Amino acid sequence: MAKMGENQLTHHQVFDVSVDVPPEGGSKCFDDDGRLKRTGTVWTASAHIITAVIGSGVLSLAWATAQLGWVAGPSVMLLFSFVTYYTSTLLAACYRTGDPLTGKRNYTYTDAVRSNLGGFKEKICGFVQYLNLFGVAIGYTIASSISMVAIKRSNCFYKNGDTAPCHVNSNPYMIAFGIAEIIFSQIPNFDQLWWLSIVAAIMSFTYSSIGLGLGIAKVVETGTIRGSMTGISIGNVTETQKIWRSFQALGDIAFAYSYSLILIEIQDTVKSPPSEAKTMKKATIVSVATTTLFYMLCGCMGYAAFGDSSPGNLLTGFGFFNPYWLIDIANAAIVIHLVGAYQVFVQPLYAFVEKTAAEKYPHSHFITKDIKFRIPCFGLFNLNLFRLVWRTCFVILTTVISMILPFFNDVVGLLGALGFWPLTVYFPVEMYIATKRIPKWSTRWICLQILSGACLIVTIAAAAGSIAGVISDLKIYKPFKTSY
Secondary structure, X not given: OOOOOOOXXXXXXXXXXXXXXXXXXXOOOEOOOOOEOOOEOHHHHHHHHHHHHOOHHHHHHHHHHHHHHHHHHHXXXXXXXXXXHHHHHHHHOOOEXXXXXXXXEOOOHHHHHHHHHOHHHHHHHHXXXXXXXXXXXXXXXXXXXXXXXXXXXXXXXXXXXXXXXXXXXXHHHHHHHHHHHHHHHOOOOHHHOOOXXXXXXXXXXXXXXXXXXHHHHHHHHHOXXXXXXXXXXXXXXXXXXXXXXXHHHHHHHHHHOOOHHHHHHHHOOEOOOOOHHHHHHHHHHHHHHHHHHHHHHHXXXXXXXXXXXXXXXXXXXXXXXXXXXXXXXHHHHHHXXXXXXXXXXXXXXXXXXXXXXXXXXXXXXXXXXXXXXXXXXXXXXXXXXXXXXXXXXXXXXXXXXXXXXXXXXXXXXXXXXXXXXHHHHHHHHHHHHHHOOOOOOOHHXXXXXXXXXXXXXXXXHHHHHHHHHHHHHXXXXXXXXXXX
Protein backbone atom coordinates (compact mmCIF):
# COMPACT_ATOMS: atom_id res chain seq x y z
CA MET A 1 0.00 0.00 0.00
CA ALA A 2 2.09 1.53 -0.80
CA LYS A 3 3.63 2.52 0.13
CA MET A 4 2.64 4.48 3.34
CA GLY A 5 3.47 5.37 -0.67
CA GLU A 6 1.83 7.95 -1.42
CA ASN A 7 2.35 10.64 -4.02
CA GLN A 8 -0.40 9.64 -6.31
CA LEU A 9 -2.70 10.58 -9.07
CA THR A 10 -6.07 9.73 -7.55
CA HIS A 11 -9.44 9.84 -9.29
CA HIS A 12 -9.70 10.73 -12.90
CA GLN A 13 -11.27 14.11 -12.23
CA VAL A 14 -8.20 15.97 -13.49
CA PHE A 15 -8.98 14.67 -16.97
CA ASP A 16 -12.75 14.61 -16.54
CA VAL A 17 -13.72 16.90 -19.40
CA SER A 18 -16.79 15.62 -21.21
CA VAL A 19 -18.00 17.06 -24.49
CA ASP A 20 -20.52 16.11 -27.12
CA VAL A 21 -18.42 14.19 -29.60
CA PRO A 22 -19.00 10.80 -31.13
CA PRO A 23 -17.75 7.96 -28.87
CA GLU A 24 -15.92 6.22 -31.71
CA GLY A 25 -12.74 7.32 -33.34
CA GLY A 26 -11.96 10.41 -31.32
CA SER A 27 -10.34 13.48 -32.92
CA LYS A 28 -7.16 15.54 -32.71
CA CYS A 29 -8.23 17.05 -29.37
CA PHE A 30 -10.38 14.30 -27.88
CA ASP A 31 -10.14 10.55 -27.30
CA ASP A 32 -12.75 7.93 -28.17
CA ASP A 33 -14.59 8.52 -24.87
CA GLY A 34 -15.01 12.26 -25.43
CA ARG A 35 -12.35 13.26 -22.92
CA LEU A 36 -9.32 15.40 -23.64
CA LYS A 37 -6.62 13.63 -25.66
CA ARG A 38 -4.35 11.66 -23.37
CA THR A 39 -0.66 12.37 -23.84
CA GLY A 40 1.06 10.03 -21.35
CA THR A 41 4.00 7.87 -22.40
CA VAL A 42 6.06 5.01 -20.95
CA TRP A 43 8.26 7.57 -19.20
CA THR A 44 5.48 9.71 -17.68
CA ALA A 45 3.68 6.55 -16.47
CA SER A 46 6.96 5.21 -15.01
CA ALA A 47 7.54 8.51 -13.20
CA HIS A 48 4.02 8.48 -11.74
CA ILE A 49 4.43 4.90 -10.50
CA ILE A 50 7.88 5.57 -8.97
CA THR A 51 6.69 8.68 -7.13
CA ALA A 52 3.60 6.76 -5.94
CA VAL A 53 5.56 3.75 -4.68
CA ILE A 54 8.61 5.31 -3.00
CA GLY A 55 7.41 6.70 0.29
CA SER A 56 7.51 6.10 4.02
CA GLY A 57 7.43 2.31 3.51
CA VAL A 58 11.12 2.52 2.58
CA LEU A 59 12.00 3.53 6.15
CA SER A 60 11.17 0.09 7.60
CA LEU A 61 13.09 -1.95 5.00
CA ALA A 62 16.37 -2.06 6.99
CA TRP A 63 14.44 -3.51 9.95
CA ALA A 64 12.67 -6.01 7.66
CA THR A 65 16.00 -7.11 6.15
CA ALA A 66 17.45 -7.51 9.66
CA GLN A 67 14.68 -9.97 10.57
CA LEU A 68 15.24 -12.09 7.46
CA GLY A 69 19.02 -11.86 6.96
CA TRP A 70 21.30 -11.43 3.96
CA VAL A 71 19.84 -14.40 2.07
CA ALA A 72 16.09 -14.19 2.65
CA GLY A 73 15.85 -10.36 2.90
CA PRO A 74 16.95 -9.46 -0.66
CA SER A 75 15.32 -12.65 -2.01
CA VAL A 76 11.93 -11.69 -0.56
CA MET A 77 12.24 -8.17 -2.01
CA LEU A 78 12.97 -9.66 -5.44
CA LEU A 79 10.02 -12.04 -5.07
CA PHE A 80 7.62 -9.23 -4.14
CA SER A 81 8.93 -7.13 -7.06
CA PHE A 82 8.25 -9.99 -9.49
CA VAL A 83 4.73 -10.65 -8.14
CA THR A 84 3.98 -6.91 -8.20
CA TYR A 85 5.20 -6.61 -11.79
CA TYR A 86 3.30 -9.67 -13.00
CA THR A 87 -0.03 -8.83 -11.33
CA SER A 88 0.32 -5.21 -12.53
CA THR A 89 0.48 -6.46 -16.13
CA LEU A 90 -2.66 -8.54 -15.47
CA LEU A 91 -4.40 -5.47 -14.05
CA ALA A 92 -3.26 -3.29 -16.98
CA ALA A 93 -4.92 -5.77 -19.37
CA CYS A 94 -8.25 -5.00 -17.63
CA TYR A 95 -8.19 -1.23 -18.34
CA ARG A 96 -10.48 -1.77 -21.33
CA THR A 97 -13.43 -4.15 -21.24
CA GLY A 98 -13.54 -6.16 -24.46
CA ASP A 99 -11.20 -5.12 -27.25
CA PRO A 100 -7.76 -3.95 -25.93
CA LEU A 101 -7.74 -1.00 -28.39
CA THR A 102 -11.37 0.08 -28.67
CA GLY A 103 -13.16 -1.47 -25.66
CA LYS A 104 -14.91 0.56 -22.95
CA ARG A 105 -12.42 2.27 -20.63
CA ASN A 106 -12.40 1.72 -16.86
CA TYR A 107 -11.26 4.91 -15.16
CA THR A 108 -10.58 3.51 -11.68
CA TYR A 109 -9.67 0.21 -10.00
CA THR A 110 -13.26 -0.11 -8.74
CA ASP A 111 -14.66 0.51 -12.24
CA ALA A 112 -12.50 -2.36 -13.55
CA VAL A 113 -13.76 -4.69 -10.79
CA ARG A 114 -17.39 -3.72 -11.54
CA SER A 115 -17.00 -4.25 -15.30
CA ASN A 116 -15.20 -7.59 -15.05
CA LEU A 117 -16.48 -9.23 -11.87
CA GLY A 118 -19.86 -7.66 -11.12
CA GLY A 119 -21.49 -5.72 -8.28
CA PHE A 120 -20.97 -8.09 -5.33
CA LYS A 121 -17.21 -8.32 -5.75
CA GLU A 122 -17.15 -4.56 -6.33
CA LYS A 123 -18.64 -4.11 -2.84
CA ILE A 124 -16.02 -6.45 -1.33
CA CYS A 125 -13.29 -4.55 -3.19
CA GLY A 126 -14.70 -1.23 -1.94
CA PHE A 127 -14.76 -2.47 1.66
CA VAL A 128 -11.13 -3.68 1.50
CA GLN A 129 -10.04 -0.50 -0.25
CA TYR A 130 -11.69 1.84 2.27
CA LEU A 131 -10.47 -0.25 5.21
CA ASN A 132 -6.95 0.02 3.77
CA LEU A 133 -7.28 3.81 3.32
CA PHE A 134 -8.51 4.15 6.91
CA GLY A 135 -5.46 2.21 8.07
CA VAL A 136 -3.15 4.34 5.95
CA ALA A 137 -4.52 7.49 7.63
CA ILE A 138 -3.65 5.98 11.02
CA GLY A 139 -0.21 4.90 9.80
CA TYR A 140 0.59 8.35 8.43
CA THR A 141 -0.45 10.01 11.69
CA ILE A 142 1.92 7.72 13.62
CA ALA A 143 4.79 8.15 11.15
CA SER A 144 4.55 11.93 11.02
CA SER A 145 4.39 12.30 14.82
CA ILE A 146 7.45 10.05 15.22
CA SER A 147 9.34 12.25 12.75
CA MET A 148 8.34 15.43 14.61
CA VAL A 149 9.47 13.83 17.87
CA ALA A 150 12.76 12.82 16.17
CA ILE A 151 13.45 16.46 15.20
CA LYS A 152 12.88 17.55 18.81
CA ARG A 153 15.12 14.74 20.16
CA SER A 154 17.81 15.35 17.54
CA ASN A 155 18.15 18.96 18.64
CA CYS A 156 18.19 17.83 22.28
CA PHE A 157 21.01 15.34 21.58
CA TYR A 158 22.94 18.06 19.73
CA LYS A 159 22.73 20.41 22.73
CA ASN A 160 23.13 17.85 25.56
CA GLY A 161 25.17 15.01 24.04
CA ASP A 162 24.30 11.62 22.55
CA THR A 163 23.77 9.99 25.96
CA ALA A 164 21.22 12.54 27.22
CA PRO A 165 17.77 11.01 27.99
CA CYS A 166 15.81 13.45 25.73
CA HIS A 167 12.42 11.78 26.27
CA VAL A 168 9.62 13.41 24.26
CA ASN A 169 5.89 12.61 24.44
CA SER A 170 4.43 11.96 20.99
CA ASN A 171 0.79 12.82 21.80
CA PRO A 172 1.05 16.63 21.32
CA TYR A 173 2.58 16.02 17.88
CA MET A 174 -0.19 13.61 16.87
CA ILE A 175 -2.75 16.20 17.98
CA ALA A 176 -0.93 18.93 15.99
CA PHE A 177 -0.92 16.69 12.89
CA GLY A 178 -4.64 15.99 13.42
CA ILE A 179 -5.46 19.71 13.66
CA ALA A 180 -3.57 20.37 10.41
CA GLU A 181 -5.48 17.56 8.68
CA ILE A 182 -8.85 18.88 9.94
CA ILE A 183 -8.04 22.22 8.28
CA PHE A 184 -6.77 20.69 5.03
CA SER A 185 -9.77 18.32 4.93
CA GLN A 186 -12.09 21.30 4.40
CA ILE A 187 -10.31 22.43 1.23
CA PRO A 188 -12.38 21.15 -1.74
CA ASN A 189 -10.38 19.00 -4.20
CA PHE A 190 -7.20 19.36 -2.12
CA ASP A 191 -5.81 16.23 -3.79
CA GLN A 192 -6.20 17.87 -7.22
CA LEU A 193 -3.80 20.78 -6.52
CA TRP A 194 -1.29 20.64 -9.38
CA TRP A 195 1.77 21.18 -7.19
CA LEU A 196 0.91 18.52 -4.62
CA SER A 197 2.42 15.55 -6.48
CA ILE A 198 5.56 17.55 -7.28
CA VAL A 199 6.09 18.46 -3.60
CA ALA A 200 5.36 14.87 -2.52
CA ALA A 201 7.85 13.47 -5.04
CA ILE A 202 10.60 15.88 -3.96
CA MET A 203 10.00 15.17 -0.26
CA SER A 204 9.93 11.36 -0.61
CA PHE A 205 13.13 11.28 -2.67
CA THR A 206 14.74 13.71 -0.20
CA TYR A 207 14.23 11.58 2.92
CA SER A 208 14.76 8.26 1.13
CA SER A 209 18.06 9.47 -0.34
CA ILE A 210 19.22 10.90 3.01
CA GLY A 211 18.44 7.56 4.70
CA LEU A 212 20.40 5.70 2.00
CA GLY A 213 23.30 8.17 2.16
CA LEU A 214 23.56 7.96 5.96
CA GLY A 215 23.54 4.15 5.78
CA ILE A 216 26.40 4.15 3.26
CA ALA A 217 28.33 6.71 5.32
CA LYS A 218 27.90 4.57 8.47
CA VAL A 219 29.29 1.48 6.68
CA VAL A 220 32.26 3.49 5.35
CA GLU A 221 32.87 4.99 8.83
CA THR A 222 32.89 1.64 10.67
CA GLY A 223 34.57 -0.25 7.83
CA THR A 224 32.42 -3.33 8.54
CA ILE A 225 29.33 -4.86 6.99
CA ARG A 226 27.15 -6.10 9.82
CA GLY A 227 24.41 -8.71 9.79
CA SER A 228 24.20 -12.45 9.22
CA MET A 229 22.89 -14.89 6.64
CA THR A 230 19.83 -15.77 8.74
CA GLY A 231 18.93 -12.40 10.28
CA ILE A 232 18.53 -11.36 13.90
CA SER A 233 20.13 -13.84 16.31
CA ILE A 234 18.25 -16.09 18.72
CA GLY A 235 19.26 -14.63 22.07
CA ASN A 236 18.54 -11.06 21.04
CA VAL A 237 15.00 -12.36 20.52
CA THR A 238 13.27 -15.62 21.42
CA GLU A 239 12.53 -18.28 18.79
CA THR A 240 8.85 -17.34 18.82
CA GLN A 241 9.64 -13.64 18.42
CA LYS A 242 12.00 -14.50 15.55
CA ILE A 243 9.17 -16.27 13.69
CA TRP A 244 6.59 -13.51 14.28
CA ARG A 245 9.03 -10.74 13.37
CA SER A 246 10.00 -12.56 10.16
CA PHE A 247 6.32 -12.74 9.22
CA GLN A 248 5.87 -9.06 10.07
CA ALA A 249 8.85 -8.23 7.84
CA LEU A 250 6.90 -9.72 4.91
CA GLY A 251 4.11 -7.22 5.59
CA ASP A 252 6.57 -4.31 5.76
CA ILE A 253 8.04 -5.25 2.37
CA ALA A 254 4.56 -5.78 0.88
CA PHE A 255 3.55 -2.30 2.07
CA ALA A 256 6.56 -0.76 0.33
CA TYR A 257 5.38 -2.18 -3.01
CA SER A 258 1.66 -1.35 -2.78
CA TYR A 259 0.41 0.80 -5.64
CA SER A 260 -2.21 -1.36 -7.41
CA LEU A 261 -5.08 0.95 -6.43
CA ILE A 262 -3.73 3.78 -8.58
CA LEU A 263 -2.38 1.80 -11.54
CA ILE A 264 -5.62 2.11 -13.56
CA GLU A 265 -5.73 5.89 -12.91
CA ILE A 266 -2.14 6.22 -14.13
CA GLN A 267 -2.94 4.06 -17.16
CA ASP A 268 -5.84 6.42 -17.94
CA THR A 269 -3.32 9.21 -18.65
CA VAL A 270 -1.55 7.16 -21.37
CA LYS A 271 -2.08 7.82 -25.09
CA SER A 272 -2.93 5.13 -27.64
CA PRO A 273 -2.02 3.53 -30.00
CA PRO A 274 -0.17 1.38 -29.04
CA SER A 275 -2.65 -0.11 -26.60
CA GLU A 276 -2.47 1.29 -23.08
CA ALA A 277 -1.78 -2.21 -21.73
CA LYS A 278 1.42 -2.50 -23.79
CA THR A 279 2.62 0.91 -22.66
CA MET A 280 1.88 0.10 -19.01
CA LYS A 281 3.71 -3.22 -19.27
CA LYS A 282 6.88 -1.36 -20.29
CA ALA A 283 6.30 1.36 -17.67
CA THR A 284 5.84 -1.27 -14.96
CA ILE A 285 9.15 -2.98 -15.86
CA VAL A 286 11.01 0.36 -15.66
CA SER A 287 9.36 1.51 -12.42
CA VAL A 288 9.46 -1.81 -10.53
CA ALA A 289 13.12 -2.35 -11.52
CA THR A 290 14.01 1.20 -10.38
CA THR A 291 12.16 0.95 -7.06
CA THR A 292 13.54 -2.54 -6.36
CA LEU A 293 17.10 -1.31 -6.89
CA PHE A 294 16.42 1.63 -4.57
CA TYR A 295 14.76 -0.60 -1.96
CA MET A 296 17.64 -3.08 -2.10
CA LEU A 297 20.12 -0.27 -1.49
CA CYS A 298 18.09 1.27 1.37
CA GLY A 299 17.28 -2.03 3.08
CA CYS A 300 20.70 -3.61 2.64
CA MET A 301 22.78 -0.53 3.48
CA GLY A 302 20.69 0.09 6.60
CA TYR A 303 21.17 -3.55 7.66
CA ALA A 304 24.89 -3.41 6.82
CA ALA A 305 25.21 -0.30 9.00
CA PHE A 306 23.30 -1.56 12.07
CA GLY A 307 22.99 -5.35 11.84
CA ASP A 308 20.62 -6.87 14.40
CA SER A 309 19.98 -3.45 15.97
CA SER A 310 18.52 -1.95 12.75
CA PRO A 311 15.79 0.49 13.86
CA GLY A 312 12.14 0.05 12.85
CA ASN A 313 12.22 3.50 11.26
CA LEU A 314 15.64 4.26 9.76
CA LEU A 315 15.47 8.03 10.29
CA THR A 316 13.86 8.13 13.75
CA GLY A 317 15.55 5.18 15.51
CA PHE A 318 18.68 7.22 16.26
CA GLY A 319 21.19 4.91 14.79
CA PHE A 320 22.34 8.25 13.35
CA PHE A 321 23.02 11.27 15.56
CA ASN A 322 25.05 13.43 13.17
CA PRO A 323 24.87 15.53 11.15
CA TYR A 324 21.82 16.50 13.18
CA TRP A 325 20.66 19.17 10.69
CA LEU A 326 20.53 16.57 7.89
CA ILE A 327 18.42 14.22 10.03
CA ASP A 328 16.14 17.20 10.81
CA ILE A 329 15.75 17.95 7.09
CA ALA A 330 14.90 14.29 6.36
CA ASN A 331 12.27 14.12 9.12
CA ALA A 332 10.80 17.50 8.11
CA ALA A 333 10.51 16.13 4.56
CA ILE A 334 8.62 13.09 5.92
CA VAL A 335 6.16 15.33 7.79
CA ILE A 336 5.55 17.61 4.77
CA HIS A 337 5.08 14.58 2.52
CA LEU A 338 2.66 12.82 4.87
CA VAL A 339 0.52 15.92 5.52
CA GLY A 340 -0.32 15.99 1.81
CA ALA A 341 -0.32 12.21 1.29
CA TYR A 342 -2.90 11.79 4.09
CA GLN A 343 -5.33 13.98 2.14
CA VAL A 344 -4.62 12.26 -1.18
CA PHE A 345 -5.32 8.83 0.31
CA VAL A 346 -8.49 9.68 2.25
CA GLN A 347 -10.22 11.66 -0.54
CA PRO A 348 -11.87 8.52 -2.04
CA LEU A 349 -13.20 7.59 1.41
CA TYR A 350 -14.49 11.15 1.99
CA ALA A 351 -16.13 11.16 -1.46
CA PHE A 352 -17.79 7.77 -0.92
CA VAL A 353 -19.39 8.73 2.43
CA GLU A 354 -20.50 12.17 1.19
CA LYS A 355 -21.97 10.77 -2.06
CA THR A 356 -23.81 8.01 -0.16
CA ALA A 357 -25.22 10.52 2.36
CA ALA A 358 -26.35 12.89 -0.42
CA GLU A 359 -28.11 10.04 -2.27
CA LYS A 360 -29.86 8.81 0.89
CA TYR A 361 -30.90 12.27 2.16
CA PRO A 362 -31.15 14.47 -0.96
CA HIS A 363 -33.40 17.07 0.73
CA SER A 364 -31.29 17.54 3.87
CA HIS A 365 -29.79 21.05 3.94
CA PHE A 366 -27.26 19.86 6.51
CA ILE A 367 -25.85 17.39 3.98
CA THR A 368 -26.32 19.11 0.63
CA LYS A 369 -26.29 22.89 1.21
CA ASP A 370 -23.08 24.90 0.83
CA ILE A 371 -22.60 28.10 2.80
CA LYS A 372 -20.63 30.63 0.77
CA PHE A 373 -18.45 33.23 2.44
CA ARG A 374 -15.37 35.22 1.55
CA ILE A 375 -11.98 34.66 3.21
CA PRO A 376 -9.54 37.60 2.96
CA CYS A 377 -6.66 36.86 0.56
CA PHE A 378 -8.21 33.49 -0.45
CA GLY A 379 -11.48 34.53 -2.11
CA LEU A 380 -14.86 32.75 -1.99
CA PHE A 381 -15.09 29.55 0.09
CA ASN A 382 -17.89 26.97 0.12
CA LEU A 383 -18.49 25.48 3.57
CA ASN A 384 -20.60 22.34 3.80
CA LEU A 385 -21.72 21.53 7.36
CA PHE A 386 -21.86 17.76 6.82
CA ARG A 387 -18.38 17.80 5.28
CA LEU A 388 -17.11 19.87 8.23
CA VAL A 389 -18.58 17.52 10.88
CA TRP A 390 -17.89 14.18 9.16
CA ARG A 391 -14.31 14.92 8.07
CA THR A 392 -13.45 16.43 11.46
CA CYS A 393 -14.82 13.33 13.24
CA PHE A 394 -12.85 11.07 10.87
CA VAL A 395 -9.56 12.86 11.57
CA ILE A 396 -10.24 12.84 15.32
CA LEU A 397 -10.93 9.08 15.20
CA THR A 398 -7.71 8.29 13.29
CA THR A 399 -5.73 10.52 15.66
CA VAL A 400 -7.16 8.86 18.79
CA ILE A 401 -6.49 5.35 17.41
CA SER A 402 -2.92 6.45 16.56
CA MET A 403 -2.46 7.60 20.16
CA ILE A 404 -3.78 4.26 21.46
CA LEU A 405 -1.65 2.13 19.05
CA PRO A 406 1.43 4.20 18.13
CA PHE A 407 3.43 1.25 16.73
CA PHE A 408 4.92 2.23 13.36
CA ASN A 409 6.34 -1.14 12.32
CA ASP A 410 3.35 -3.19 13.41
CA VAL A 411 0.87 -0.89 11.66
CA VAL A 412 2.96 -0.81 8.46
CA GLY A 413 3.17 -4.61 8.45
CA LEU A 414 -0.57 -4.99 9.02
CA LEU A 415 -1.41 -2.48 6.26
CA GLY A 416 0.93 -4.26 3.86
CA ALA A 417 -0.69 -7.59 4.69
CA LEU A 418 -4.28 -6.31 4.36
CA GLY A 419 -3.65 -4.66 1.00
CA PHE A 420 -1.29 -7.12 -0.66
CA TRP A 421 -3.36 -10.23 -1.43
CA PRO A 422 -6.81 -8.75 -2.15
CA LEU A 423 -5.77 -5.62 -4.04
CA THR A 424 -2.42 -6.56 -5.60
CA VAL A 425 -3.10 -10.24 -6.39
CA TYR A 426 -6.65 -11.58 -6.00
CA PHE A 427 -8.71 -8.99 -7.90
CA PRO A 428 -6.18 -8.53 -10.77
CA VAL A 429 -5.97 -12.33 -11.21
CA GLU A 430 -9.77 -12.79 -11.14
CA MET A 431 -10.36 -9.85 -13.51
CA TYR A 432 -7.73 -11.15 -15.93
CA ILE A 433 -9.31 -14.63 -15.93
CA ALA A 434 -12.72 -13.05 -16.61
CA THR A 435 -11.59 -10.62 -19.32
CA LYS A 436 -9.49 -13.22 -21.18
CA ARG A 437 -12.11 -15.95 -20.64
CA ILE A 438 -9.51 -18.44 -19.38
CA PRO A 439 -11.17 -21.88 -19.05
CA LYS A 440 -11.53 -23.32 -15.55
CA TRP A 441 -8.96 -26.05 -14.74
CA SER A 442 -6.80 -25.14 -17.73
CA THR A 443 -3.04 -25.01 -17.08
CA ARG A 444 -3.02 -21.20 -17.07
CA TRP A 445 -6.04 -21.02 -14.74
CA ILE A 446 -4.40 -23.47 -12.29
CA CYS A 447 -1.09 -21.51 -12.33
CA LEU A 448 -2.89 -18.22 -11.63
CA GLN A 449 -4.84 -19.80 -8.76
CA ILE A 450 -1.63 -21.26 -7.29
CA LEU A 451 -0.08 -17.76 -7.40
CA SER A 452 -3.13 -16.28 -5.69
CA GLY A 453 -3.21 -19.03 -3.05
CA ALA A 454 0.50 -18.68 -2.27
CA CYS A 455 0.13 -14.90 -1.86
CA LEU A 456 -2.88 -15.44 0.43
CA ILE A 457 -0.69 -17.60 2.70
CA VAL A 458 1.97 -14.83 2.74
CA THR A 459 -0.71 -12.25 3.61
CA ILE A 460 -2.09 -14.36 6.48
CA ALA A 461 1.43 -14.92 7.86
CA ALA A 462 2.28 -11.19 7.60
CA ALA A 463 -0.98 -10.18 9.27
CA ALA A 464 -0.44 -12.72 12.08
CA GLY A 465 3.12 -11.44 12.64
CA SER A 466 1.95 -7.82 12.79
CA ILE A 467 -0.92 -8.60 15.17
CA ALA A 468 1.52 -10.55 17.39
CA GLY A 469 3.77 -7.46 17.35
CA VAL A 470 0.89 -5.22 18.46
CA ILE A 471 -0.04 -7.65 21.27
CA SER A 472 3.59 -7.80 22.41
CA ASP A 473 3.89 -3.99 22.41
CA LEU A 474 0.62 -3.57 24.30
CA LYS A 475 2.03 -5.62 27.22
CA ILE A 476 4.57 -2.87 28.01
CA TYR A 477 2.67 0.15 26.71
CA LYS A 478 0.31 2.47 28.55
CA PRO A 479 -2.28 4.11 26.26
CA PHE A 480 -1.80 7.86 25.60
CA LYS A 481 1.57 7.83 27.41
CA THR A 482 4.01 7.10 24.60
CA SER A 483 7.35 8.86 24.77
CA TYR A 484 10.52 8.31 22.79
